[in-house]
Amino acid sequence: MSQRKYLSKVKNFFKKEGVLSKTLSSYNYRDIQKKMAIDVANSISAKKDIIIEAGTGVGKTFAYLVPSLLTDKKIIISTGTKTLQEQLYKKDLPVINKLLENPKQVTLLKGRRNYLCKYRLEQALVEDTFETEEMARDIKKVLKWHDTTKTGDISEASKISEKSSIWNRVTIGKDGCLNKECPYFKNCFVMDIKKKAQNADVVIVNHHLLLSDWKLIKEDATFLPKSDVIILDEAHQIPDLVHDYFGDYCSSISIKELFKNIISYIKYNSISILGIDNLAVTVDSYLSEIFNILDNNINRNNLNIVKRNKKFYDSLVNIKIQLEKLKIILDSNKEKSKDLESYLLRVIENLEIIKKFITYIESTKQDDSKIYWYEIFNKNFSLNITPVDISKQYIDIINSFDASMVYTSATIATNDNFDYFISNLGLETRIGLKTKIYESPFDYKKQSILYSPRNLPNPDNESYTKELIEKILPILKITQGRAFLLFTSYKALKIAAEYLENNYPDFNLLIQGDMNKSDIIANFRIMENCLLLGTSTFWEGVDIKGDALQCVVIDKLPFASPYDPITQGKIKYLKSQGKDPFAELQCPKAAIALKQGAGRLIRDFEDHGVLVLADPRIVTREYGVGFINSLPKMQRTRELEKVINFIVRG
Numbered sequence: 176m177s178q179r180k181y182l183s184k185v186k187n188f189f190k191k192e193g194v195l196s197k198t199l200s201s202y203n204y205r206d207i208q209k210k211m212a213i214d215v216a217n218s219i220s221a222k223k224d225i226i227i228e229a230g231t232g233v234g235k236t237f238a239y240l241v242p243s244l245l246t247d248k249k250i251i252i253s254t255g256t257k258t259l260q261e262q263l264y265k266k267d268l269p270v271i272n273k274l275l276e277n278p279k280q281v282t283l284l285k286g287r288r289n290y291l292c293k294y295r296l297e298q299a300l301v302e303d304t305f306e307t308e309e310m311a312r313d314i315k316k317v318l319k320w321h322d323t324t325k326t327g328d329i330s331e332a333s334k335i336s337e338k339s340s341i342w343n344r345v346t347i348g349k350d351g352c353l354n355k356e357c358p359y360f361k362n363c364f365v366m367d368i369k370k371k372a373q374n375a376d377v378v379i380v381n382h383h384l385l386l387s388d389w390k391l392i393k394e395d396a397t398f399l400p401k402s403d404v405i406i407l408d409e410a411h412q413i414p415d416l417v418h419d420y421f422g423d424y425c426s427s428i429s430i431k432e433l434f435k436n437i438i439s440y441i442k443y444n445s446i447s448i449l450g451i452d453n454l455a456v457t458v459d460s461y462l463s464e465i466f467n468i469l470d471n472n473i474n475r476n477n478l479n480i481v482k483r484n485k486k487f488y489d490s491l492v493n494i495k496i497q498l499e500k501l502k503i504i505l506d507s508n509k510e511k512s513k514d515l516e517s518y519l520l521r522v523i524e525n526l527e528i529i530k531k532f533i534t535y536i537e538s539t540k541q542d543d544s545k546i547y548w549y550e551i552f553n554k555n556f557s558l559n560i561t562p563v564d565i566s567k568q569y570i571d572i573i574n575s576f577d578a579s580m581v582y583t584s585a586t587i588a589t590n591d592n593f594d595y596f597i598s599n600l601g602l603e604t605r606i607g608l609k610t611k612i613y614e615s616p617f618d619y620k621k622q623s624i625l626y627s628p629r630n631l632p633n634p635d636n637e638s639y640t641k642e643l644i645e646k647i648l649p650i651l652k653i654t655q656g657r658a659f660l661l662f663t664s665y666k667a668l669k670i671a672a673e674y675l676e677n678n679y680p681d682f683n684l685l686i687q688g689d690m691n692k693s694d695i696i697a698n699f700r701i702m703e704n705c706l707l708l709g710t711s712t713f714w715e716g717v718d719i720k721g722d723a724l725q726c727v728v729i730d731k732l733p734f735a736s737p738y739d740p741i742t743q744g745k746i747k748y749l750k751s752q753g754k755d756p757f758a759e760l761q762c763p764k765a766a767i768a769l770k771q772g773a774g775r776l777i778r779d780f781e782d783h784g785v786l787v788l789a790d791p792r793i794v795t796r797e798y799g800v801g802f803i804n805s806l807p808k809m810q811r812t813r814e815l816e817k818v819i820n821f822i823v824r825g
């Protein structure tokens with residue numbers, strides 16, 4: 176199809192009397208949506224990248240879905256959240272597809288671990304040993320479900336919890352899969368969905384799958400099909416996720432599981448290999464030793480603090496020695512089966528990472544380009560290496576395939592520019608890169624008011640959270656709850672929850688952690704006099720339209736914790752480059768997070784409400800202006816009376 180014809184088809188969908196206006200009763204014509212759709216279509220046909228910030232209400236999903244379905248090119252759409260992924264696949268794409276003369280093939284593709292592996296199921300049944308009673312119960316349910324499922328997608332197994340440990344036993348990662356040598360290869364759920372994705376016109380994935388797949392490009396072992404265009408919605412998450420994915424990682428749990436898998440495989444197949452049980456016991460004791468050395472009171476910490484600890488070093492060296500012994504054993508037995516060969520690869524992978532940590536400890540040179548850090552979770556730990564600057568790696572990867580990229584989100588720009596996003600990903604080297612900002616069509620000046628209370632202490636002050644509650648209480652009484660109280664830390668959330676429970680029991684509190692996120696949101700929509708108290712997870716991906724939400728309170732400017740090892744490492748690196756980390760990292764990152772949190776308030780043309788930005792630094796510090804400029808243009812006040820009048824007038 177010629178570019179002209181394609182663009183005219185796209186315009187025909189979005190014009191005033193176009194396909195969408197004529198066929199969808201709920202559709203409202205929006206000029207900015209049409210413009211965005213034309214931008215996306217141009218990017219698709221010209222094979223050039225574009226970054227688009229589209230404020231709430233622009234209608235960005237239709238603006239990229241229509242051009243995606245009208246082109247002949249193969250498209251991958253990646254989202255940050257499951258909610259958006261489901262919305263695209265189950266709701267938006269079918270609606271548009273029905274309007275096409277030739278509907279397109281659309282597939283939702285998840286990571287391998289989301290599908291039942293028939294080979295692993297058979298192994299689990301034959302082994303018939305389960306760590307817990309719950310697993311023993313669940314395996315029977317898996318077997319029953321296996322007889323009826325057509326997709327093997329484990330999210331469809333409604334009678335088994337998504338968190339059940341049984342899924343680890345009956346799913347498989349890239350390294351474990353036997354591929355063509357598997358007896359179930361022809362009827363395999365994983366291979367089936369992979370084939371469907373190869374043949375589809377549009378494939379929907381999430382950022383995690385996309386990024387983990389990009390890491391496999393060099394090995395030519397990718398799971399995703401090749402595409403002409405990759406559209407990343409919720410693209411503001413990409414820089415942080417790339418840091419996570421482009422690093423190295425090994426964990427005590429993955430090493431223990433590797434030994435467990437090998438031992439049970441040998442037992443199940445009656446293969447005669449001696450010595451692995453003893454290696455497992457020894458490794459386990461060194462892993463426990465390391466766990467005891469790491470400071471368990473801090474979840475994430477820089478590894479520097481144990482770099483000079485001799486016991487830590489000795490334990491790592493001993494783990495390396497045991498893994499080397501295991502490598503020799505598996506290497507000499509690998510001809511016996513494809514499984515042993517894949518276990519060998521996993522051993523080598525872990526060994527290489529352990530060696531990097533040993534080199535780091537032994538080295539006297541300081542390397543600021545990488546952050547070595549650990550994380551503690553459920554009596555286990557992980558050791559991580561995160562590169563500080565991922566721009567070169569990122570660009571090398573996207574240059575290695577012939578696809579154009581469309582990045583979009585309601586929150587990518589800070590202070591009306593994309594510098595932070597572009598420099599993080601190294602996108603300045605992509606020839607022809609375009610950027611666009613489409614502001615929300617909502618009338619924020621009429622629909623909302625931004626309130627910064629007077630006389631609050633500094634956010635570090637012990638009484639800050641309680642004083643904040645007292646300040647906002649008159650607002651919460653007038654709105655009869657219907658408010659989100661968004662905190663930057665669990666500590667502040669707990670203080671606020673306890674204070675409200677003890678002093679203002681008339682409010683119904685929905686507190687993060689008391690139930691799952693979707694139940695909290697569902698209850699919030701229907702409960703009277705209700706306050707929702709949450710941390711970062713509620714700052715994005717929550718869409719409450721209408722009167723149910725009339726007030727959003729943000730306790731502090733969401734600067735990343737200065738104690739976080741990754742933030743610390745990046746600050747140090749930027750300083751070493753002569754840059755200003757506060758201006759180039761901390762402020763833009765916090766401004767994007769703030770925009771996300773504030774964005775919960777106005778979700779529709781009829782919405783009306785108060786945004787309380789309590790942190791006094793927004794008015795007392797020079798950088799406060801930058802934060803205000805990043806938000807939609809609302810009325811602003813420091814007078815409570817004005818806020819009350821605004822709410823009462825409605």
Ligand code: SF4
Nearest residue numbers: 292293352353357363
């Ligand atoms: S081909 Fe791989 S994923 Fe499929 S059943 Fe066999 S081992 Fe499992």
